[in-house]
Amino acid sequence: MSKPFLSIERLTQTYPDGQGGSTTVFENASFGIEKGEFVCILGHSGCGKSTIMNILAGLAEPTSGVVKMDGLEVSGPSLDRGVVFQNYSLLPWLSALKNVTFGVKARHPDWSREKVEAHARDFLAKVGLEGDVVHRKPSQLSGGMRQRVSIARAFANHPKLLLLDEPFGALDALTRGTIQEELLKIWSGTEQTVFMITHDIDEAILLADRILLMTNGPFARVAESVEITIPRPRKRTEIVEHPNYYAIRNHLVQFLGHRSKELAGKQSDDADQRPETVRLEKTGQAEDEPSAPPPLRAVND
Numbered sequence: 471m472s473k474p475f476l477s478i479e480r481l482t483q484t485y486p487d488g489q490g491g492s493t494t495v496f497e498n499a500s501f502g503i504e505k506g507e508f509v510c511i512l513g514h515s516g517c518g519k520s521t522i523m524n525i526l527a528g529l530a531e532p533t534s535g536v537v538k539m540d541g542l543e544v545s546g547p548s549l550d551r552g553v554v555f556q557n558y559s560l561l562p563w564l565s566a567l568k569n570v571t572f573g574v575k576a577r578h579p580d581w582s583r584e585k586v587e588a589h590a591r592d593f594l595a596k597v598g599l600e601g602d603v604v605h606r607k608p609s610q611l612s613g614g615m616r617q618r619v620s621i622a623r624a625f626a627n628h629p630k631l632l633l634l635d636e637p638f639g640a641l642d643a644l645t646r647g648t649i650q651e652e653l654l655k656i657w658s659g660t661e662q663t664v665f666m667i668t669h670d671i672d673e674a675i676l677l678a679d680r681i682l683l684m685t686n687g688p689f690a691r692v693a694e695s696v697e698i699t700i701p702r703p704r705k706r707t708e709i710v711e712h713p714n715y716y717a718i719r720n721h722l723v724q725f726l727g728h729r730s731k732e733l734a735g736k737q738s739d740d741a742d743q744r745p746e747t748v749r750l751e752k753t754g755q756a757e758d759e760p761s762a763p764p765p766l767r768a769v770n771d
């Protein structure tokens with residue numbers, strides 16, 4: 471079997487527990503991501519999502535295990551891996567436009583100034599930022615606009631892998647919805663590989679090809695890989711009508727509400743802990759199958 475584009479192999483992370491011992495966040499976590507896939511990871515606070523992302527970004531080293539991208543081991547940050555954090559991380563002294571051209575110049579040192587600027591403006595326009603607003607500094611932009619700049623900046627650099635750490639966490643629901651759809655549009659035009667942390671089940675269903683589910687730590691596991699069997703293009707208002715939507719949503723709610731705790735803290739003898747694939751398919755089933763939507767409830771309890 472050929473190796474996936476991104477291969478996470480037996481990743482283990484332990485930290486000192488402050489009392490002379492150590493805590494194992496996760497152990498021998500292994501999974502793959504194919505080129506062009508959009509993968510979200512869901513799990514309760516503290517299970518180790520950000521730790522995995524920092525390792526994928528090359529910003530942190532695991533205690534053991536390796537990450538390979540295109541067959542090469544990841545070590546240290548690289549322009550091939552772009553990161554978008556919740557807090558935007560824009561350079562405050564530069565305009566929105568210059569925040570984008572900065573990375574494009576580094577990526578394409580041979581491009582003319584005009585070409586760099588046109589490229590940056592093109593990506594800003596894709597997220598709805600056009601005209602004079604591109605000359606504003608981050609402090610003169612709203613939170614939603616800043617996050618749009620971060621996304622434009624990340625995509626404009628064409629990294630092979632885009633890592634998004636709760637990029638919409640600080641936004642109000644309306645802005646969040648609009649930017650989610652802008653993100654989908656920009657992603658579908660580029661076929662970039664995306665790995666995203668979110669706490670929002672509906673966001674994950676809207677955006678992802680697959681959702682990785684993590685159990686609670688310590689000894690957290692990436693226990694399941696749930697395929698999102700809803701065709702693209704997807705719209706927030708339309709996916710809820712799809713027969714698979716509530717089956718998938720229920721499964722995720724159940725996992726986060728119960729199974730993430732039941733499976734927590736259990737060490738396994740398997741040297742290689744790979745997630746189980748879950749594929750829920752309700753299309754073509756008998757009409758009398760109960761399909762009433764469950765009551766919506768918070769899942770991050």
Ligand SMILES: Nc1ncnc2c1ncn2[C@@H]1O[C@H](COP(=O)(O)OP(=O)(O)OP(=O)(O)O)[C@@H](O)[C@H]1O
Nearest residue numbers: 485486495513514515516517518519520521522687
């Ligand atoms: N540098 C560190 N030293 C000690 N423990 C750490 C360190 N960094 C993270 N941890 C611990 O590792 C565990 C995983 O942290 P991580 O930030 O990866 O979780 P997370 O799933 O991203 O959480 P959240 O959803 O709240 O962001 C936590 O228990 C955290 O306290």
